[in-house]
Each structure stands twice: as structure tokens, then as C-alpha cells.
Amino acid sequence: MTALMPRSAGTFLVLLALLALWQGLHLLVGASSLASPTQTVSKLASLLAAGEFWLNISETMRAFVAAFAISLFGGIALGIVLGVRKLAGNVAEPILTTLYSIPKVVLYPLVLLCFGLGISAKIAFGVMHGLIPITLFSMNAIRQMKPVYRRTSQVMRLSPSQSAFTVIMPAILPEIISGVRLGFSLTLLGVLIGEMFASQRGLGFLLTSAINIGQIDTIMAIALLLTVFAVTCNALMMRFDRRLTHR
Amino acid sequence: MSEKLLRVIVVVAMILLVELLCRIGVIPRMVMIAPSDMVVELGKILASGQFSADIRITFTNIAISTVLSVLLGFVAGVIIYSLPSLRDAIEPLLASYYAVPTFVFYPIFITLFGVGSASIIAIAVLLAVVSMVTATLNGLDRIPRVLRKTGQIYRMSRVKTALLIELPAATPYLFTGVKLSVAYSFIGVIASEFILSGAGVGYAIAYAYNLFENGHMYALMLLVLIVVTVVNTFLNVIDRRLQARRQR
Incomplete structure (x- = not known):
């Protein structure tokens, strides 16, 4: 039976099971500790109807978009430079992987002291999370690129910028998208952690202030909103990726 | 060189x-503060034992969440591997799991378990376990067919095949999962302590930040950076040996 079902039907069943589990937990621990799925959705709807909530969303989004743009362009540019210059890449790679694996939260006070409380600290913190994975993926993509592409661009005497845009970029695009997917979610995480720790506005701030006044339905509504946002963006990028690889 | x-x-x-x-x-x-001062401050706080309790709590929690996520992830991975229809259903969810900013669930765990080690370990396990599941699936997928066939020829029992053939063959991949679980446990524990908790290194750093005690703050940051780098280097050495064994 199950073998005949399309793949998405099984996934749908798993999601339903998760929803049932959520409802069951809600009944088990009570509404004051865990809001039910319907409560969460209706709370989210009423939050989205209020204008103030959108101010917080736009604050988070502004920080996120700026941080992601910097990570994206900075990471790809840095990755291309390190990928093309072998020595620089070899020297930098272990340093970057070490930086990548440290819990960056411990450095957040440093960011706050440098940039002050406000949106620039959040952006900087988001970039700290997102820049390195995008750099590493782009760098490795170039290193694994078939040498014939580069030789061809040399034979055709393309300028460095011409070969970057017309040869290297298209060749490494699929790998870069994997890096960008990772960078996207880490940047979002960085911005949110930044807001949760020290901020006056934004979704992360709403989350921590909701803990302090014990509004479990608000917490869950925001968590749901962010999960849906992140998963949707990720799915879109994965679909784009699949289209590219089947080209 | x-x-x-x-x-x-x-x-x-x-x-x-x-x-x-x-x-x-x-x-x-x-x-x-200057890096040399950070080292001096770190020496001072380690000698005075002022933060020993925090340091002990943090590293205990990291150890617990690593062990839990490795065990749970391995068991879940084996179960998912043995049920192909479940695997087909779950795999798209696993692929987008790390897109979710897991820390937004931390407040929910706080209302469920209260502020303390339980909610911190829960969020760290939530963050780490899926990397172990993925690594287990990957490891089991890549066991060469010939090894299992050899086991059949020797008429090994199911348990023997698992212990003598499948486990060793999958080990390099499983170790990748262990490595990631360690890294995620570090991030999960320290970040949740940092955001909201009453004890631990992350909490101590946040506390020192609020009091403008830069000496303590940078000393603790340095401590975390040193420990993480040493642990990572150690794990990478083991990893490289395992990978080398795979290529033999």
C-alpha cells in the first residue's frame, strides 16, 4: 500500500502525526505550558492583524536582509578569491573551519561593545554566522571545478572579471546554492539570537519578553511563523537547486 | 609544511x-582588553576557582547532550533505515530541518521544564540529534555490498553481521555525526545559557557583560574558544585517521 503512495503523501502523514503529538502534549501538560495548534494559529492570526507586530517583523527582516546580503556577496567574493589563489586558500581554510565551529554567541558581547545596541550589532552578528559557510562552500566549489573551464577562459584571454562572471560563476552555481542555503538559515539564527539576548525590537525581542510575562501562545505563534518562513525559503532554494542540476 | x-x-x-x-x-x-591581559585574567579566574561551578555545569551539560544526541540519533537512524517507507516520508523533513532557527523553541522548553539544565539539554539535543540521524543513514547507505555478501558466505548471524561488518564499515560516517553532535551541543548549551539561564559559562559571560566586567568576560570567552579549538583539533585527528582507514 505505502509503496503505491506518492512520496509527498507519506511526508504529509508524518506532519499530521507531529501535529497530533503536539495536540497530545498540550492535553498532557495543560494550556498554560503548551498552547494547542489551533490556539497557536489563532494567536498568530490576531498578532498579524495588529499593526505593532508588523513593526517587529520589519525590524527583524531589515536586519536579516542586510546581514544576508553582506554574507552573500562578501562570502561569494571571498570564496572566489580564496578558491582561485591556491596558497591563500590553503592557508585560510583551517582558520575558517575553526572559526566556523566556535559557538559565536560567546563573541556577541564583543559585537555589542563595538557596534552598540541597535540594528548594526544584529547585522554584524548575522554576518558572523552567515559569511563563513558561504565562503567555504564557494571556495571548495572553485577548487573542485573542472580545470578545463579555467584553461578555456585563459585560452580565450578573458579578463579576471569576465572569467569570474561568465565562466566561474555559472560553473559553481549549484555548490554555491548549498552554501547559500546554509548561510541563509545561520544568518537568520544569528539575527534572532542577537535579538533574544539584547534588543528593544524585533521578533527575538518579542520572544524573550513573552517568556518574562509567561505568554506561551505568543511564543509558539512566533516560533511557528519563523519555522514556516525558514522552511518555505529553504524549499524554494532547494527547488531552484534541483532545476539547476537537472539542466 | x-x-x-x-x-x-x-x-x-x-x-x-x-x-x-x-x-x-x-x-x-x-x-x-588586550589579548595578553585576557590570558592573565583567565589564569586568575582559574586559580581563584570563582567560576569553577559554572564551568563544571556547562561542560557536564555539553557532555550529557552529546551522549544523548549520539545515542538517540544512532537508534533513530537505524530505525529509519530499516523502514524504507518511513524514510521516504521523513527525508524531505530532515533536509529542511537545519533551516529552522531552533533557538526560537527555547522559550517553549523553558515553560515546559523551567529555567535550568533540563531545558538547556533539551534544546542542545534538538539541535544536535538530526545531524547524527543523517550521518547514521549515510553510513548505513555506504556499506559496500560486497561486505554484506561476505558475511552471508560465512553464514554469520544477524547480530554478528551488525557488530563485525556493518558497524565498523559505517564508523567513519558515524564519526562525522559525532563530530557535528559535539559542535552543536557546544553551541546549544552555551547559547541557551547566554540567552536565559541562572548558571553556566554562557550565563557568566552575559552577567559580566551586563556589569561591564570586561576582565572576567574576555577571560571566559577565551576559555570557551580554547576548549572548542582543542576539542575540534582532537576530533579532527581521529576523523582523519578513520577516513584514511576507509580509503585503504
Whole structure:
């Protein structure tokens, strides 16, 4: 039976099971500790109807978009430079992987002291999370690129910028998208952690202030909103990726 | 070899640059203390034992969440592997799991378990376990067919095949999962302590930040950075050995 079902039907069943589990937990621990799925959705709807909530969303989004743009362009540019210059890449790679694996939260006070409380600290913190994975993926993509592409661009005497845009970029695009997917979610995480720790506005701030006044339905509504946002963006990028690889 | 030397030179030069900028006052003391002072401060707090309780709690929690996520992830991975229809259903969810900013669930765990080690371990396990599941699936997928066939020829029992053939063959991949679980446990524990908790290194750093106690703050940051780097280097050495064994 199950073998005949399309793949998405099984996934749908798993999601339903998760929803049932959520409802069951809600009944088990009570509404004051865990809001039910319907409560969460209706709370989210009423939050989205209020204008103030959108101010917080736009604050988070502004920080996120700026941080992601910097990570994206900075990471790809840095990755291309390190990928093309072998020595620089070899020297930098272990340093970057070490930086990548440290819990960056411990450095957040440093960011706050440098940039002050406000949106620039959040952006900087988001970039700290997102820049390195995008750099590493782009760098490795170039290193694994078939040498014939580069030789061809040399034979055709393309300028460095011409070969970057017309040869290297298209060749490494699929790998870069994997890096960008990772960078996207880490940047979002960085911005949110930044807001949760020290901020006056934004979704992360709403989350921590909701803990302090014990509004479990608000917490869950925001968590749901962010999960849906992140998963949707990720799915879109994965679909784009699949289209590219089947080209 | 010269690349290694060059790397050391780059890192040392960066530290010296920061040191110089701090000493001549380009970076004010309120923002950052000189790296040499951080080392001195770290020595002081380690000698005084002022933060020993916090340090012990943090590393205990990291150890617990690593062990839990490795065990749970391995068992879940084996179960999912043995049920192909479940696997087909779950795999798209696993692929987008790390897109979710897991820390937004931390407040939910706080209302469920209260502020303390339980909610911190829960969020760290939530963060780490899926990397172990994925690594287990990957490892089991890549066991060469010929090994299992050899087991059949020797008429090994199911248990023997699992212990003598499948487990060793999957080990390099499983270890990748262990490595990731360690990294995620570090991030999960320290970040949740940092955001909201009453004890631990992350909490101590946040507390020192709020009191402008830069000496303590930078000493603790340095401690975390040193521990993480040492642990990672150690795990990478083991990893490289396992990978080398795979290619033999």
C-alpha cells in the first residue's frame, strides 16, 4: 500500500502525526505550558492583524536582509578569491573551519561593545554566522571545478572579471546554492539570537519578553511563523537547486 | 609544511595587531582588553576557582547532550533505515530541518521544564540529534555490498553481521555525526545559557557583560574558544585517521 503512495503523501502523514503529538502534549501538560495548534494559529492570526507586530517583523527582516546580503556577496567574493589563489586558500581554510565551529554567541558581547545596541550589532552578528559557510562552500566549489573551464577562459584571454562572471560563476552555481542555503538559515539564527539576548525590537525581542510575562501562545505563534518562513525559503532554494542540476 | 608555518604567522600577526591596537588605545579598554591581559585574567579566574561551578555545569551539560544526541540519533537512524517507507516520508523533513532557527523553541522548553539544565539539554539535543540521524543513514547507505555478501558466505548471524561488518564499515560516517553532535551541543548549551539561564559559562559571560566586567568576560570567552579549538583539533585527528582507514 505505502509503496503505491506518492512520496509527498507519506511526508504529509508524518506532519499530521507531529501535529497530533503536539495536540497530545498540550492535553498532557495543560494550556498554560503548551498552547494547542489551533490556539497557536489563532494567536498568530490576531498578532498579524495588529499593526505593532508588523513593526517587529520589519525590524527583524531589515536586519536579516542586510546581514544576508553582506554574507552573500562578501562570502561569494571571498570564496572566489580564496578558491582561485591556491596558497591563500590553503592557508585560510583551517582558520575558517575553526572559526566556523566556535559557538559565536560567546563573541556577541564583543559585537555589542563595538557596534552598540541597535540594528548594526544584529547585522554584524548575522554576518558572523552567515559569511563563513558561504565562503567555504564557494571556495571548495572553485577548487573542485573542472580545470578545463579555467584553461578555456585563459585560452580565450578573458579578463579576471569576465572569467569570474561568465565562466566561474555559472560553473559553481549549484555548490554555491548549498552554501547559500546554509548561510541563509545561520544568518537568520544569528539575527534572532542577537535579538533574544539584547534588543528593544524585533521578533527575538518579542520572544524573550513573552517568556518574562509567561505568554506561551505568543511564543509558539512566533516560533511557528519563523519555522514556516525558514522552511518555505529553504524549499524554494532547494527547488531552484534541483532545476539547476537537472539542466 | 610551509603552509602550516604561514598559517601560524597569519594567526600570530592578527593577535599581535589586536594587542598593539589595544595597547596604543585605538581599541579602548571598555571595548576590548588586550589579548595578553585576557590570558592573565583567565589564569586568575582559574586559580581563584570563582567560576569553577559554572564551568563544571556547562561542560557536564555539553557532555550529557552529546551522549544523548549520539545515542538517540544512532537508534533513530537505524530505525529509519530499516523502514524504507518511513524514510521516504521523513527525508524531505530532515533536509529542511537545519533551516529552522531552533533557538526560537527555547522559550517553549523553558515553560515546559523551567529555567535550568533540563531545558538547556533539551534544546542542545534538538539541535544536535538530526545531524547524527543523517550521518547514521549515510553510513548505513555506504556499506559496500560486497561486505554484506561476505558475511552471508560465512553464514554469520544477524547480530554478528551488525557488530563485525556493518558497524565498523559505517564508523567513519558515524564519526562525522559525532563530530557535528559535539559542535552543536557546544553551541546549544552555551547559547541557551547566554540567552536565559541562572548558571553556566554562557550565563557568566552575559552577567559580566551586563556589569561591564570586561576582565572576567574576555577571560571566559577565551576559555570557551580554547576548549572548542582543542576539542575540534582532537576530533579532527581521529576523523582523519578513520577516513584514511576507509580509503585503504
